[in-house]
Amino acid sequence: MATKSHGLxxxxxxxxxxxxxxxxxxxxxxxxxxDPNPDQPRKSFDEESITQLADSIREQGVLQPLLVVASGSxxxxxxxxxxxxxxxxAAGLKTVPCIIKDLDVIHEMEIAxxxxxxxxxxxxxxAAKGIRALMNQCGYTQEKVGLRLGKSRVAVTNLLRLLSxxxxxxxxxxxxxxxxxxxxxxxxxxxxxxQIRLAHKAVDEGLSVRQLEQLAARARTAPAKPRTPAARxxxxxxxxxxxxxxxxxxxxxxxxxxxxxxxxxxxxREELEHFNTLLDSLQE
Numbered sequence: 181m182a183t184k185s186h187g188l189x190x191x192x193x194x195x196x197x198x199x200x201x202x203x204x205x206x207x208x209x210x211x212x213x214x215d216p217n218p219d220q221p222r223k224s225f226d227e228e229s230i231t232q233l234a235d236s237i238r239e240q241g242v243l244q245p246l247l248v249v250a251s252g253s254x255x256x257x258x259x260x261x262x263x264x265x266x267x268x269x270a271a272g273l274k275t276v277p278c279i280i281k282d283l284d285v286i287h288e289m290e291i292a293x294x295x296x297x298x299x300x301x302x303x304x305x306x307a308a309k310g311i312r313a314l315m316n317q318c319g320y321t322q323e324k325v326g327l328r329l330g331k332s333r334v335a336v337t338n339l340l341r342l343l344s345x346x347x348x349x350x351x352x353x354x355x356x357x358x359x360x361x362x363x364x365x366x367x368x369x370x371x372x373x374x375q376i377r378l379a380h381k382a383v384d385e386g387l388s389v390r391q392l393e394q395l396a397a398r399a400r401t402a403p404a405k406p407r408t409p410a411a412r413x414x415x416x417x418x419x420x421x422x423x424x425x426x427x428x429x430x431x432x433x434x435x436x437x438x439x440x441x442x443x444x445x446x447x448x449r450e451e452l453e454h455f456n457t458l459l460d461s462l463q464e
Contacts, residue, residue: 206278207278208275209277210275211273211275214258214276214278215251216265217258217292233267234270236267237267238272242264244264245277245278246277246278246279247278247295249281256278256280261295286317289313289317289318293314304363305342305350312340338364342363342367345367346376349363349379350363361389368396369396413437416440423444431443
């Protein structure tokens with residue numbers, strides 16, 4: 181059966197090794213025997229894209245087999261091709277062509293991640309999480325991820341920076357209100373509250389990436405606002421006043437009710453001698 185690469189890079193082609201590998205088996209498998217990969221890096225599937233692919237499958241069939249592994253009890257887990265699986269189901273197919281491979285866990289994860297990461301329509305946040313998974317679970321460096329995906333190291337680094345954004349901002353990226361370019365501009369700002377504020381401004385006013393980059397640059401160079409000290413408990417305020425009344429000395433209290441520090445201040449020898457006399461008057 182002829183296959184199409186659909187733009188997949190050489191990194192993934194070397195993993196499939198479909199033609200040369202003697203352990204490769206291709207056969208039709210019932211859709212009811214297939215299970216999605218729980219570690220699928222793509223968390224959202226565009227329904228319009230699935231519908232278009234389903235229409236194509238009705239006309240031409242499934243041109244590229246799914247890659248699966250046996251998972252026991254006569255079932256198979258999808259390693260690569262969940263979009264084709266969903267579209268085939270929408271098209272009303274009963275079976276789909278599958279390549280059955282015997283893969284270890286790391287090899288299986290590697291293929292699943294790279295198959296998705298090399299597709300341009302993958303959401304930037306899912307792509308960033310997929311890259312992090314490749315690095316954490318497959319032991320990849322940023323350089324190796326770049327080689328596998330056909331991306332530069334800078335592109336990989338920029339994607340990983342998106343993971344530092346607040347959840348409120350990542351949701352805007354995930355649902356398409358903000359682009360990856362907008363997200364990269366916001367990632368350069370340290371203060372999460374400023375990232376959120378500018379994200380909403382970009383969405384509400386329809387700012388371009390360039391306009392947001394200019395606002396982000398100003399935010400990075402703006403002087404930090406002085407932090408307002410947290411209000412102290414009333415008991416600590418009363419204690420400070422009592423020390424002044426009883427000893428005649430000013431004091432500073434830091435910490436909280438459970439733990440802290442009291443520093444007494446004197447401005448003359450007389451104040452110090454007075455305090456010493458007070459101590460002598462205390463019963464031992």
